[in-house]
Amino acid sequence: MAKKSNPIGQRTVIGFDFGKKYIGVAVGQEMAGSASPLGSIKAKDGIPNWDSLASYLQEWQPDFIIVGLPLNMDGSEQQLTLDAKKFGQRIAGRFGLKVEFQDERLTTADAKEQLFSRGGYKNLTKDNIDAESARLIIESFFEQSYG
Numbered sequence: 001m002a003k004k005s006n007p008i009g010q011r012t013v014i015g016f017d018f019g020k021k022y023i024g025v026a027v028g029q030e031m032a033g034s035a036s037p038l039g040s041i042k043a044k045d046g047i048p049n050w051d052s053l054a055s056y057l058q059e060w061q062p063d064f065i066i067v068g069l070p071l072n073m074d075g076s077e078q079q080l081t082l083d084a085k086k087f088g089q090r091i092a093g094r095f096g097l098k099v100e101f102q103d104e105r106l107t108t109a110d111a112k113e114q115l116f117s118r119g120g121y122k123n124l125t126k127d128n129i130d131a132e133s134a135r136l137i138i139e140s141f142f143e144q145s146y147g
Contacts, residue, residue, distance in 0.1 A: 011063035024130025028138035035138035037131030068104030
């Protein structure tokens, strides 16, 4: 799946909000420093539907991947942190893409707040929340890296 990489500043990224049952997906553009939610992938005990994941990668041809790291509030790791790292390593191994990790503390709360402000309770579906969280993970990565 390797392709010629875009220059730094013009790369496309796919971000994942890892979860045991659903994994949120978003796409981001480095140049704009922003991202858009795409949806979510079903997972079984943290193992994604690889075909669904591959179709996002095929469609968007990302230069690299960002996986949110679910840390405890004090910054320490938990079992879900280790599972998210394993997920990122599997993507790197399976698709030959570089994977970056981004602290995702508070992104779910943030995502719910933003979705609610844009569309009320009906906007707070699991799919929307997971994808919005993935969007926020990408944007916080951009802010930290280039802001």
